[in-house]
Amino acid sequence: MSVLEIKHPLVRHKLSLMRVSSVSTRSFRQLAAEVGALLTYEATKDLELEEHDIEGWCGPIKGEQIKGKKFTVVPILRAGIGMLDGVLDLVPSAKISVVGLYRDEETLEPVPYFEKLAHDIEERMALIVDPMLATGGSMIATIEMLKAAGCTSIRALVLVAAPEGIAKVQAAHPDVDIYTASIDSHLNENGYIIPGLGDAGDKIFGTK
Ligand SMILES: O=P(O)(O)OC[C@H]1O[C@H](OP(=O)(O)OP(=O)(O)O)[C@H](O)[C@@H]1O
Numbered sequence: 001m002s003v004l005e006i007k008h009p010l011v012r013h014k015l016s017l018m019r020v021s022s023v024s025t026r027s028f029r030q031l032a033a034e035v036g037a038l039l040t041y042e043a044t045k046d047l048e049l050e051e052h053d054i055e056g057w058c059g060p061i062k063g064e065q066i067k068g069k070k071f072t073v074v075p076i077l078r079a080g081i082g083m084l085d086g087v088l089d090l091v092p093s094a095k096i097s098v099v100g101l102y103r104d105e106e107t108l109e110p111v112p113y114f115e116k117l118a119h120d121i122e123e124r125m126a127l128i129v130d131p132m133l134a135t136g137g138s139m140i141a142t143i144e145m146l147k148a149a150g151c152t153s154i155r156a157l158v159l160v161a162a163p164e165g166i167a168k169v170q171a172a173h174p175d176v177d178i179y180t181a182s183i184d185s186h187l188n189e190n191g192y193i194i195p196g197l198g199d200a201g202d203k204i205f206g207t208k
């Protein structure tokens, strides 16, 4: 499995609310976090558990805990911040590795401007979060930053993905699994996802 489109009714309902053109900044932000949490639930479904001893109310019992790698959540600035709270609701102890990229409006190429990663990222599973996977350029640039820092386990969580961007990420990094609430139709001539959400960063930050 390398791309999973989540078909859960709650996810589809919430994403449709986000697509309404008159959606308020407050609702869009809240829904981005909620769908972020639901994507995290799906993206962590296959993690291995191990038993350990705990002291229960009635005496010693076996508990379960997630085995192996810890997490780092990687929001891509700006729009990825909108999903962060929802992701952290499910993995509250995760370290946060921030990557800043914007997409040049003319060339659609990603322009990096910030990088601050967990110091032990090679021991962690990275959950990259960004509402939009359009041409795939920003996601590929982020994956390359993480791999250059020694990260070997990477999953991408996006609210909406374009088929063009998925194909590009898969070709460049087949080891990275993509979890999305929707695979949409296509990109328009300006590189926006159709039907998509519009400019997710502007909607989350209220900048338009
Ligand atoms: O797949 P791509 O073609 O690279 O496009 C997707 C990127 O574009 C958006 O960010 P944007 O550049 O608008 O920055 P922002 O989050 O600061 O608004 C979005 O949040 C992704 O990071």
Ligand SMILES: O=c1cc[nH]c(=O)[nH]1
Residues within 6 Å of the ligand: 132, 134, 191, 192, 193, 194, 196, 197, 198, 199, 200, 201
């Ligand atoms: O549709 C798109 C494409 C890139 N960035 C966005 O915010 N929306």
Ligand SMILES: [Mg+2]
Residues within 6 Å of the ligand: 079, 199, 200, 201, 202
């Ligand atoms: Mg934007």
